[in-house]
Amino acid sequence: MDPSAVVTPPYVGGPFALAPFHGLMLAPRRIGDPASARVLARPYDTVPERLRSWEASGQLLRDEQAALYLHEYTAGGITVRGLVGALDVSRRAAGPGEAVVLPHEGIHPAQADELADRMTQMQLNPAPILLVHHGRDETRRLLSELRSEAPVHDFTDRARQQHRIWAIRDPDRLATLTAELAGTRALIADGHHRYSAYLRLQRRAPGTAYDRGLAMLVDQDDTPLFLGAIHRLLAGSRFEDVRAAAETVGIGFAELTHTAAVEALGPDTLVATDQQRWAALAVPSRVGRLAVEALHEQLVPALPRGPHRIDYLHSAEEALAAAGTGTGTAVLVPAPPVDTVLGIVAAGRLLPQKATSFQPKPSVGVLIRSLLDG
Structure with missing residues (x-):
């Protein structure tokens, strides 16, 4: 295959599911600081050791209890909220009509391979891919109720993004969210190659932590990402x-x-x-x-x-x-309308490379998933 070729990523089959995970987070004073990028830089096989060192020195926080997370961030006057969890990528759909995660552009296989190899060496999903969907009223009601409670984290990072994070561990809330999200069809807003890397990792080691990949699901009817050209x-x-x-x-x-x-x-x-x-x-x-x-x-x-x-x-x-x-x-x-993009991909078509720009994206380091935690 021509290494420069662009191909359609595989489709993930339903039901759509976000699982709790043990969240890792850089200390707030390190998020948005360009110098912090070195913890996730080459050589990638030493990243786990570096993270252990950062955790020991208080520069990395680890959540000992698994949770889904509601992450709210504000940048440039735009506030975005999304559910962050481990996306089930273990099932494949025959085509877009059965898919629950819809890519809207093609990927370069070599780049997806490189990212999959990097995640294997780091033993991490370093940042969530961004997904958008049209949420349900009951989901919005539950999350509104959650936001009336104190967040587990509330800070402004070095890049001036404001963050609030709630951990969702209550079994009843988790069960409600599981049922509410089961019928979701989400569009990939950012992270097509990381999504494809998740699928390659899952094929390499099914039945392991690679059955899932870190994702943030944003309700485009609640706090929409800005879609630019x-x-x-x-x-x-x-x-x-x-x-x-x-x-x-x-x-x-x-x-x-x-x-x-x-x-x-x-x-x-x-x-x-x-x-x-x-x-x-x-x-x-x-x-x-x-x-x-x-x-x-x-x-x-x-x-x-x-x-x-x-x-x-x-x-x-x-x-x-x-x-x-x-x-x-x-x-x-x-700038393309979101619903037009959804209609195009649901019909099995892809857009040309870099046809959309969803903004703002969250700072790296707010939520990280270790592949060592299962």
Whole structure:
């Protein structure tokens, strides 16, 4: 297989289940501190020893009782809450129609292998993958009741994220959550390669701690993650190349002023610029298709020159700064609606690479799962 190939990750079968685990957490004063990254850095096979040393010195906290955790964090004025637990990945679904975890982009097998090997050496799931779903009223009621109680942790980390964490151990609450979540279908918001690494580890050692992988489940109707766009720089492709490709494949191309072009950006409209000229690209409207799909499936293959590569920029400012007659053409992409993404993946389609940007993500080190605890 071509090591650069992108493939569809396997699908996990139901019921959806998050199991309690023994949470590890860096001491609050270490979370968000770039220097703390060294505890999870190479060589990975010495990470367990380093963690034991950090625990002995009070820089790592270990929960002696297994729990599900409700983790609330606030960053940049956005508050997100999610249930953190050990996601059951031991069952496979035949296709997306039976899947309870839905990937929306492909993965590079070599990268998934590398992450699986790294987790084996570290004996850790170092951070939860992020999942989003539409939660149920009873689940929200139970978690609201929980939040009226004192959290087990309440702190602001070195990156200025605010965190509150509740541990859920009560058998009745756990049983209710198990029943409530059983029918969940969740979209992967962040962590496609780590998710694929979980599945590879499970295949290597079924019936062990590898039957589960650390995940955070966010109710998008309660505290939604912000879903933004990731813009493109078509390196080596000129503005005229984009015009020619658009005309070839039937995408409308209207050269406009800077202001008019940016104002035209919308669900069925892309914006292209080399910083000297600006254009709105009207993608033929089709129910259930995103503009970024037309960009990669129609426009890019029709370019008469390049791109030598495609760069992915998380802000319009970064994309525009990179564009120029000597570098390439920036393409601004509209943010996709979550329900459209869910509909696409439920139908068995994947989006192009880096089509979504779910934000904010929690700081690393708040909740870690040891694979030595089962």
